[in-house]
Amino acid sequence: MEVILIIISLANFFMGKNLDWKIPILFLVTWILVYLSYIASVSNFIKVSFVLIILYLSGEYLFRKLGLGKELIFLLWRSKRYLNVLKDMSIKYKHIFSFLADSAIFVAFGLFGFLVISWKSLKEKLKNFVFGYLVLYLITYVYGSVVPLFMIMLGIGFEGGASSFLGYLVYIFGLAPLVFFSLLYTSLNILISLISILFGEQRTVSQAVALLLPGINLPFLEGILALAIVLIVHEFSHGIVAIGERIKVRSMGIVTFGTIPVGAFVEPDEKGLFASSKKSFVRTIISGVSSNFLTAIIVFGFFLIFLSLTQQFSSPSCLLVVENKLYHVFSCHEKALTFEGEVIEFKPDQIKNKIILEGDEMLRYYESPLLRFIYNFFLLTISLNLVVGVINLLPVPFFDGNLISSRVLPKKAHDLVSFLALLSLLISFLPSLI
Numbered sequence: 001m002e003v004i005l006i007i008i009s010l011a012n013f014f015m016g017k018n019l020d021w022k023i024p025i026l027f028l029v030t031w032i033l034v035y036l037s038y039i040a041s042v043s044n045f046i047k048v049s050f051v052l053i054i055l056y057l058s059g060e061y062l063f064r065k066l067g068l069g070k071e072l073i074f075l076l077w078r079s080k081r082y083l084n085v086l087k088d089m090s091i092k093y094k095h096i097f098s099f100l101a102d103s104a105i106f107v108a109f110g111l112f113g114f115l116v117i118s119w120k121s122l123k124e125k126l127k128n129f130v131f132g133y134l135v136l137y138l139i140t141y142v143y144g145s146v147v148p149l150f151m152i153m154l155g156i157g158f159e160g161g162a163s164s165f166l167g168y169l170v171y172i173f174g175l176a177p178l179v180f181f182s183l184l185y186t187s188l189n190i191l192i193s194l195i196s197i198l199f200g201e202q203r204t205v206s207q208a209v210a211l212l213l214p215g216i217n218l219p220f221l222e223g224i225l226a227l228a229i230v231l232i233v234h235e236f237s238h239g240i241v242a243i244g245e246r247i248k249v250r251s252m253g254i255v256t257f258g259t260i261p262v263g264a265f266v267e268p269d270e271k272g273l274f275a276s277s278k279k280s281f282v283r284t285i286i287s288g289v290s291s292n293f294l295t296a297i298i299v300f301g302f303f304l305i306f307l308s309l310t311q312q313f314s315s316p317s318c319l320l321v322v323e324n325k326l327y328h329v330f331s332c333h334e335k336a337l338t339f340e341g342e343v344i345e346f347k348p349d350q351i352k353n354k355i356i357l358e359g360d361e362m363l364r365y366y367e368s369p370l371l372r373f374i375y376n377f378f379l380l381t382i383s384l385n386l387v388v389g390v391i392n393l394l395p396v397p398f399f400d401g402n403l404i405s406s407r408v409l410p411k412k413a414h415d416l417v418s419f420l421a422l423l424s425l426l427i428s429f430l431p432s433l434i
Contacts, residue, residue: 023065030058030259035220055258062259071255076265078253086239086249086266094244099128101241101283104290106132107139108393108404110174116408119279133171139293140170142300143386149363150383152319152328153218153376176393176401180421183394187424190431219376224261226380230292230388231264237291238284239266245280247272278407285403292389296382303378307362310371314364319355328363396421 033054037047059075062068069076090097102120106113106129113132117125170178218226231254239249248269254261273281320327357363366372393401395418402421405414 023062026058026061027259030054031220034260055260057258059256059258062256073257075256075258076253077256078251078267080251083239083249083252086236086252087243089236090240090243093240097237097241097244097287098283099131100290100294101287103128103132103135104286104293105282106174107136107293108174108176108286108289108401109408110136110170110172110177112174116282119277135293135297136171136175138297139175139386142296142382145362146300146303146379146382147386149379152363153379175390176395176404179390179393180395180417183424183428184420187427190427194430218380222373222376222380226377226384228261228264229295229381230384231261233291233295233385234288234388234392235264235266237287238268241287242266242268242273242284245276245284247276247280247284281407282404285400288400289389289392292385292392296385296389299378299381299385303382306374306378307364310366310375313366313368313371315367317357317363317365319357319363321355328365394421394425396425 034051037050056073059073062075063070069078102117105116109116114125239252242249249266250269251267254264318329320329364375366375392399395402395405402418405417
């Protein structure tokens with residue numbers, strides 16, 4: 001009953017009207033089906049196919065029943081009821097959000113941020129530079145500490161850390177160019193490997209990019225809550241800064257695929273946005289990324305406090321390195337028991353390494369469902385904020401990075417990098433479909 005009441009409250013929040021009982025029941029049934037598919041002992045292909053069909057059908061029903069907006073297969077739940085909240089926050093915190101957005105330019109473009117911020121004096125630029133590089137340093141530290149654990153949760157493992165050479169480059173060029181060229185390099189390797197396989201060579205193609213779906217490859221409830229935080233702070237920051245830059249905001253709301261939230265949005269007046277000055281445009285667009293990075297850093301601080309306070313309640317576990325993957329399990333034997341109760345059998349020669357975890361490391365297991373929920377929630381919130389922030393810097397259509405590059409690069413250069421980024425991203429998805 002509590003779940004149904006939550007759904008009704010959310011619907012009233014965005015729609016501003018009462019809904020009949022069919023809608024919350026639809027939400028509840030589809031969420032149960034998604035969860036059952038998550039715990040089912042079937043292949044990922046069957047899980048994904050079943051969930052996509054269920055969500056698509058529920059989305060079509062909601063679209064016809066409620067008359068929602070729609071973009072491709074995604075539903076837009078628009079509302080104007082809480083725009084005053086954004087306006088009030090913009091009035092109170094305009095200078096703070098503007099400073100954070102300008103500092104994020106140095107996070108994105110490194111030393112080239114001095115050229116991008118053409119609207120400030122050298123003294124003001126230096127303040128943004130110092131704060132931006134502090135954030136950049138913390139991002140690299142948090143990323144290296146948490147994302148490997150996140151990748152273990154996804155079941156795809158990871159290959160070592162970034163080289164010190166790349167670490168130096170990020171402080172020169174910033175995250176945006178480095179992520180772009182890393183994507184190009186990864187997609188080229190995938191393409192070469194796939195072509196080699198077609199000609200009969202034995203090659204392993206590592207998964208580079210994957211869709212993140214609660215109930216499929218993310219814990220269901222923790223995944224939804226973490227994604228909600230990621231998307232709300234991102235989009236609300238866009239709205240607050242847009243209003244502060246005198247750009248009209250038409251509406252706000254959430255994006256769902258069927259009954260699963262997959263996004264949030266603040267809808268500025270497009271004519272006003274694109275007619276605005278370079279300062280207002282870049283600030284408005286990059287503010288979403290800056291909020292994701294800062295949220296990840298702040299939540300990481302709370303995560304460390306949580307780990308310190310709950311160390312005595314964590315249980316010993318084991319990290320198995322099997323071929324190119326990592327498994328976080330209860331035991332280190334050939335028959336490993338996962339935390340979901342699944343038994344995985346390995347041949348002795350497949351296990352390349354065994355790492356005993358005593359419970360004082362950052363990678364932990366808690367027998368308490370509540371502590372395990374909090375641990376997963378912290379881990380997902382930090383990781384998803386970082387991932388969304390970094391990915392959004394790519395110059396791919398519909399990404400923030402594409403809009404920013406359209407203002408800071410010549411048109412021909414922007415069109416070229418946008419095409420290469422989109423092509424590379426599509427190629428990077430191929431291993432997850434094989």
